[in-house]
Amino acid sequence: MKYVVPVPQPICQRCGHTLHGQNCANCSELPKSFTRGRAAGEYVGVLREAIHQFKYNGLRPLGRPLGDLMYRCLINDASIPWKHCDFIVPVPIHAIRYRLRGYNQSELLAKRVSELTGLPLETSAIVRTVYTRPQVELTREERRENIRGAFAIVDNHVINGANVLLIDDVATTCSTVHEASLSLLQAGAARVYFLCVAFGA
Numbered sequence: 733m734k735y736v737v738p739v740p741q742p743i744c745q746r747c748g749h750t751l752h753g754q755n756c757a758n759c760s761e762l763p764k765s766f767t768r769g770r771a772a773g774e775y776v777g778v779l780r781e782a783i784h785q786f787k788y789n790g791l792r793p794l795g796r797p798l799g800d801l802m803y804r805c806l807i808n809d810a811s812i813p814w815k816h817c818d819f820i821v822p823v824p825i826h827a828i829r830y831r832l833r834g835y836n837q838s839e840l841l842a843k844r845v846s847e848l849t850g851l852p853l854e855t856s857a858i859v860r861t862v863y864t865r866p867q868v869e870l871t872r873e874e875r876r877e878n879i880r881g882a883f884a885i886v887d888n889h890v891i892n893g894a895n896v897l898l899i900d901d902v903a904t905t906c907s908t909v910h911e912a913s914l915s916l917l918q919a920g921a922a923r924v925y926f927l928c929v930a931f932g933a
Contacts (some may be wrong), residue, residue: 799844892920904932
């Protein structure tokens with residue numbers, strides 16, 4: 733996908749967001765959960781429009797080029813040891829939102845990344861049990877509170893001891909990937925890495 737704006741350097745070595753000063757605002761406010769995260773680009777311009785159309789206007793075929801973009805991020809950035817991951821897990825959406833939208837955009841992205849990497853796709857290990865307000869509507873503090881305790885593990889045996897690659901569409905404060913990662917780690921995952929299409933500001 734042309735005209736994707738890369739995440740500006742320098743970046744936080746943990747969450748992958750651009751650093752503004754010595755400390756990362758995301759990581760300093762969140763307890764440790766995921767090991768490392770990266771995004772294919774910034775949530776601006778063409779990429780922002782593509783994600784918006786994919787997520788809200790039903791253009792599911794965009795999952796393929798967006799997934800391709802994520803894969804290129806993986807192979808061009810050695811920060812995430814994806815070859816050592818056991819499987820891919822998409823961030824789940826609540827059943828109500830699934831019925832309204834008709835699909836989970838993160839699952840479509842994860843399916844494409846799975847096809848390209850050869851990593852198995854695990855879609856039933858974690859569920860979203862709380863119907864939360866859309867994160868885009870909220871402040872930084874509200875996002876953390878909104879998503880807290882929103883996920884539950886369905887099968888601990890699948891997760892136990894695994895290195896997981898968690899897939900989402902957009903991460904701004906990392907609150908969602910943090911909560912999902914925390915649930916996976918509490919269920920016995922060894923490490924959780926995350927990859928998303930874009931970082932929001």
